[in-house]
Amino acid sequence: MGKSTNTGAYNQRKTEVSKTNQSQTVTVASAVDLSKYYTTNSGEIVALTDIKLYSEVGLKNVIKTISAGSLLKTQGVEYASGYPRFKVSGGYITANRSFVVQPTSNIANYYTTNTGQIASLTDIHVYSDVALTKLVRTVSAGTLLKVQGIEYISGYPRYKLADGYITANKSFVVQPVSSINNYYTSNPGEISASKVTHLYSDIDLTNIVKKVPAGTVYKVEKIQYSTSGYPRFKVAGGFISANKSIVAVYKESSNTEKANKVVALAKTKIGDPYTQSASGRLGPNSFDCSGFVYYVYKTALGIVLPGTTTTTEESAGKEVSLNTLKPGDLLFYGTRGNTYHVGIYEGNGIMVHAATPEEGVKETAIKYYEPSFARRILN
Missing domain, CATH: 2.30.30.40 (SH3 Domains)
Structure with a gap:
């Protein structure tokens, strides 16, 4: 009986203590304005300001600072002294609406x-x-x-x-691709292909319209971004990559630069054979005299001379004195309207031309083969 009495007294005391603790808990909790806190877990929370991550639910022992704007995954809501806290990976953060916000459902x-x-x-x-x-x-x-x-x-x-x-x-x-510095991000007006590339019908560059040879110039309409963050050049007929390794900003060359391109290309053909065959006289590996100058200007600068014979090419550009020759000038032999030979002046008294079937493309000092007149294509 004594044991039974003691057990009853103990249980009664335990109940009284429990009621007291419950009363204290309710009192503490009732002092917290829960309207200022989130009390349910939506799965994600955003830091409105820089906030602290703590190791304890009572927000003690700072682990690190979380930057404003950070989106965090929440594992649940726990309470300390009546205050709700968000449980996140690594610890706890406040659930106070002044410091965090639950993001829109379609975040x-x-x-x-x-x-x-x-x-x-x-x-x-x-x-x-x-x-x-x-x-x-x-x-x-x-x-x-x-x-x-x-x-x-x-x-x-x-x-x-x-x-x-x-x-x-x-x-x-x-958000642009991380390698955005390798791309053009503003409209340069015109671009030229630095290497062989392609024109595409779609901004993702998956459907090829045609091959684009190196040196091709395009006017850029605008820049558009793919949904994967890559900038593209919108040009007539489609899209081209804006990668700086593929295209370059096109700048109109000076006449001197253009003439240098003409002469440089002409000299690469020295040693090529001479031919008058219709299929071979315009190059790229054999020429006659008029076919040679036609090929060089078209290939080096995209300039198409008026015809492929010496007499038709006489009308190209403007006539200049033989005393004021510049690299790139065309040197003609024979009377106007009835010329029989043409070459390209490279400077320093030298002409490069498709000479004869025996000599092919060669350089000649014009003091030994004086031209009749000259025409300047690059005004």
């Missing part, structure tokens, strides 16, 4: 990290406020923008720029 459609730059897929607006209500300016599609950070409003992320905010929605912006 996967938005960028949540700042890579420092963002490109517009379409024309977009810059706003002065994070709510995106006060328009500052419009940004054209294909523009690369510097990003200062990410801020949230009502769970929606926005990109912070120097002069305002833009959407972080992946339908309107794209």
Whole structure:
């Protein structure tokens, strides 16, 4: 009986202590305004400001600082002294709405990290406020923008720029490829192919329209970005890569530079055979005199002379004195309208020409073979 009495007294005391503890817990909890906290776990949470990650639910023992804008996976909600905390990988963070926000349910459609730059897929607006209500300016599609950070409003992320905010929605912006410095990101006006490449019908560069030879010049209409973050040049008929190893900004060469190209190409043909056959006289490996100058100008500069005979080529460019010759000038032999030979002046009193069937393409000092007159193609 004594044992039974003692057990009853113990259980009664235990119940009283339990009730007291419950009363204290309710009192503490009732002092916490839970409306200022998240109390349910949506699976993700965003830091509105720099916050601390703690090793204990009581938010003691700082592990590290988490930057504002960081999106975190939450494993659950736990309480300490009536205050809710988010359990995340590695520890605990506050659930206070002043410091964290639950992202919109379609957060996967938005960028949540700042890579420092963002490109517009379409024309977009810059706003002065994070709510995106006060328009500052419009940004054209294909523009690369510097990003200062990410801020949230009502769970929606926005990109912070120097002069305002833009959407972080992946339908309107794209984070550029990490190797963006290897690409052109502004419209240079005209480009030329540095090597053999291709013109594509689609921005992802999967459907080839045609091969583009090295040296081909295109006028750029605009820059557009693929959804994978690669910039492309939009040109007539399709798209070309904006990779700096494939294309270069085209700059109109000076006449001196052009003449150098003509002479340089002409000299590479020295030793090639002479022929008057219709199938071989225009090169690229055999020539007659008029076919040679026609080939060189067309290949080196894309300039098509008026015809492929000496008499038709007489009308090209303008006539210049034999005392003022410049590299690239055409030297004619015979009377005007009835010429029989033509060559290219390379400078220093030397002409390169397709001479005879026995000699082929060669250099000749014009003091031993004086021309009748000269025409300058590069005005």
